Amino acid sequence: MPTWLERLATALVLGWSVHGGDGFTGSTDFHVSNRQSSHDVMPPRDTCVTSRRAHRASRVYRRTRANGRAVRRWLKTGMPFELRALPPGSDAANNIARADGGNSKRPPLSNSRSGPSRPSRRRQGAVEAGTKSLTEMKKMLYDSRSGDWRKALRAVDGMKKLPGWLIDQKSYCMAITACGRGGQWEQAVRLLREMPTEGAAPDLSAYSAVIDACAKGGQWKMAVFFLMEMPTKGIAPDARSYGAAINACARGGRWKIALDLLREMLARDVTPNVIIYNSAINSCAKAGQWEIAVSLVKEMATVGLAPDVISYSSAISACGRGGRWEEALELLEDMRISGVAPDVITYSSAIAACANGGRWKEAVSLLRKIPTVGLTPNVISYSSVITACAKEGQWKIALDLLREMQAMRFTPNIITYNAAIDACAKGGRWKEAIDLLREMPTVGLPPDVVSYSSVIDACSKGDRWKEAIDILREMPTVGLSPNAISYNSAIDACAKGGQWKEAKGLLREMPTASVTQRVIGYNSAIAACAKGEQWREALALLREMPTVGLHTTVFSYSSAIDACGKRNLWNEAKELLREMTTVGLAPNEVCYNSAIDACGRGDQWEEAVDLLREMPTVGLSPDVFSYSSAIAACAKGDQWKEALAVLKEMSAAGLAPDLICYNSAIDACSKGGRWKMAVALLGEMRAAGLTPNIISYSSAIDACVRGGRWKEGIALLEEMRGSGVVPDAITYHALMVTCAKYG
Known part of the structure; x- marks a missing residue:
């Protein structure tokens, strides 16, 4: 049977x-x-x-x-x-x-x-119904190309149910494409794997569509996998397949793999197109690989391709990320020579390159050039220029550009406002920063954490610690949680104001933050203690850092040394300096300067001079502050010869003594009764282009008084008046005593 x-x-x-x-x-x-x-x-x-x-x-x-x-x-x-x-x-x-x-x-x-x-009529009607259903399914599939992946899957499922109908490759490719455009890369892969079971062998178009779907879904590994699978199925990848895989790598930040695929294309005699090169250039741009991006633009001509505006814009963006503003402007000039018209995005990328390179003038110049070529600047253009001005502290120009935007009926976004606030912060314009913060809600832009943190930083740079704390306390009332940057800016404001208690309290209040931010907070708090001459508190915080899993830094020690120096604790300051090497830290000029100053305050002129002369042996070059601190230490110890020797060493080192150095040297000569040397130094100051101040004249007159040279003292007094320096009561009293003593 x-x-x-x-x-x-x-x-x-x-x-x-x-x-x-x-x-x-x-x-x-x-x-x-x-x-x-x-x-x-x-x-x-x-x-x-x-x-x-x-x-x-x-x-x-x-x-x-x-x-x-x-x-x-x-x-x-x-x-x-x-x-x-x-x-x-x-x-x-x-x-x-x-x-x-x-x-x-x-x-x-x-x-x-x-x-x-x-x-029969009945049978004929059934056939017509089946044909009609197939037509409807194909129409659904065709309509789903824009990304209606659900409709595409319904069409495929409907075709499977039609009697005697096998789904062809073209239908599957259309469905896979729809899934890719709809962001459903997993469904696209499922359809590809389903094709053999339905009698439709995956072809070049199907694989290319799946790779493109993976690219759109951010699945660069899957995209490369299917590209590598194609030869094993007897399918040679074409430009579309490679292009989709390179695009996937570009989206995934895998610029090296994108370049490898581009090189593989050329090795297999598969000719890349402009879009493929643009994807590779864009991947390098996102990674800041400006040199490779620029080389790819130049390489395009060697394979018979002409770079377009996207090619140039991506390369310029790469230069911007690398801070290579000169190369960005060169590419802009190459565009003009090649006849490729830059668009607003190109100019904005070039402006950003200038901003990252600290060239605010060039950024402003590019902004002014945009209307001359028939283009209209946009919000990004203005924001980039304002950012450039902010980095260089050009707060006034930044505010002018912000107002210009509003006059042109451009709506600044939160990035624009934050850049303008940052410009005010770097310029120490705390009032203007607060005004911008208050203005933001009136234009429909609620300030964010960055906005508030920048305003707090502005208050810090403007030495307004009370306002900084007030702004910090305001954040929770508007639904914002201050972050570590907000707290550190407020702590820094307290440090500059010498408010060590407030700084320490904010440090304890700071939320969980990264190690770097916590170290910054501790350093600022130690600096606050130093400013407030709280050396014990400063040392306590320094010793606390390792116990909470934080590594001390050079700044930590320099602030602690400064705290000791302000209380004349020269020995403790010097011990901290020596301790740095034992914990793997190399003292810098600031550390040595603080230690030299501490020795001077503690009447240890020899220790101060020894530290000064030790600096070159550890690879450090003393600066003006180093020498002035050592000279002041010698003056305090009545060592006029050593003071003059240090002053001479300073000139030999190629450093020009400043007013403080000369004043300290004159004071040393005054205490040593060397009036001639004091008067000579006063003349040397004028020859060096320095204007003696009341301290200079008073010290020189005091030297004459000590040497009984009342006539020379009176002459200096007349000279002092003639130069517009008003003598004080101490100067007059010293001369009166001298005149009375010597008749």
Whole structure:
């Protein structure tokens, strides 16, 4: 007896479409179905085979029956089947014929008739309904190309259910493309893997569509994987495949892999296009690889490609990220020579390059050039220029540009306002910064944490510690949580104001932050203690840092040394300086200067001079402050010879003594009774282009008084008046005593 499969296949080969009343449909594209009323031997949830296999099995029992009732009896099933004949040339009949290699012929439905049978109206209506459904599915698939991936999947599922229809490669590619555009890369991959099971072998277009879907979904690894899989399937990747993979790597920040794929393309004689080069250049731009980005632009000409505005803009952006403003301007000039018209994005990228390079004047110049080439600056252009001005503290120009934007009816965004506030902060314009903060809500821009932190920084630089704390306390009232930067700016403001208690309190209050931010907070608090001459508090914070998992820095020690110096604790200051090397820190000029100053305050002129002369032995060059502190130490110790020797060493080192150095040296000579040297130094000051102040004259007059030279003292007093320096009571008193003593 023939099996149920052979019986069903025979009926299908005869050209019958089997429709079950319980929802089961038999066709050349079989599906899984629960057969509830069948008495056949087919088990539940059986999976039927393809039309080719069914047709091959049917050759054993190829019989004809006169009508549908006979076929139904022959199948011996209890299912309420309805058999409809498929006319020659229909999609289902043609698919059956193709499955058999085109050799099968449809036998007559009855022994009493010859030639093709004429389908009934009922059968003809069913065929037309199937054709209509296929047309609808294809239209759905076509309409889904814009990214309606759900519609695409419904269309594919609908095609699977059509009797005798095998989904072709083109339909799958359209569905994969729709999934890619809809951001459904996983669905795209599923469709690709499903294709072989549905009789459609993945081709070049299918793989390219999947790679592109992975690129749009940010799955660069999957994109490269499918690109590498293509040759194993006998498919040679083309420019589209490589381009999609390179784009995926660019989106994923994998510039090295993007370049490797570009080189592989060239090695395989696959010609890249401008879009592919642009993707590679863009990947380098995002990584700040400006040299490679520029070289790719120049390389394009060697492969017969002309860089477009996107190529140049991406390369200029790369230069901007690397702070290479000169190279950015050179590329802008190359565009002009090549006849490529820059757009607003190009100019904005060039402006950003100038901003990162600290060239605010060039940034402003580019902004003014934009209207001359028929373009209109946008918010990004203005924001970039304001940022450039902010970095150089050009607060007035930044504010003028902000007002210019508003006059041109451009709406500044929060980045623009934050840049303007930052400009005011760097210029110490705390009032203007607060005004901008208050203005933001009136234009529909609620300030963010960056806005408040910048205003606090402005107050810090303007020595307004009270206002800084007030702004910090305001943040929670507007729904913002201060971060470590906010707190550190406030602590720094307290440090500059010598408010060590407030600084320490804010340090304890600071939320959990990164190690770097916590170190900054501790350093600022130590500096606050130093300013407030709280050396014990400063040392306590310094010793506390390692216990909370923080490494001390050079700044930590320099502030602690300064704290000791302000209380004349020269020995403790020097010990801290020596301790630095034991914890792996190399003291810098600031540390030595603080230690020298501490020795001077503690009347340890020899220690001060020794530290000064030690600096070159550890690779440090003493600066003006180093020498002035040492000279002041000598003056305090009445060591005029050493003071003059240090002053001479300073000139030999190529440093020009400043007013403080000369005043300290004159004071040393005054204490040593060397009036001639004091007067000579006064003349040397004038020759060096320095204007003596009241301290200079008073010290020189005091030297004359100590030497009993009242006439020279009076002459200096007259000179002092003539130069516009008003003598004080001490100067007059000293001269009066001298004149009375020597008649």
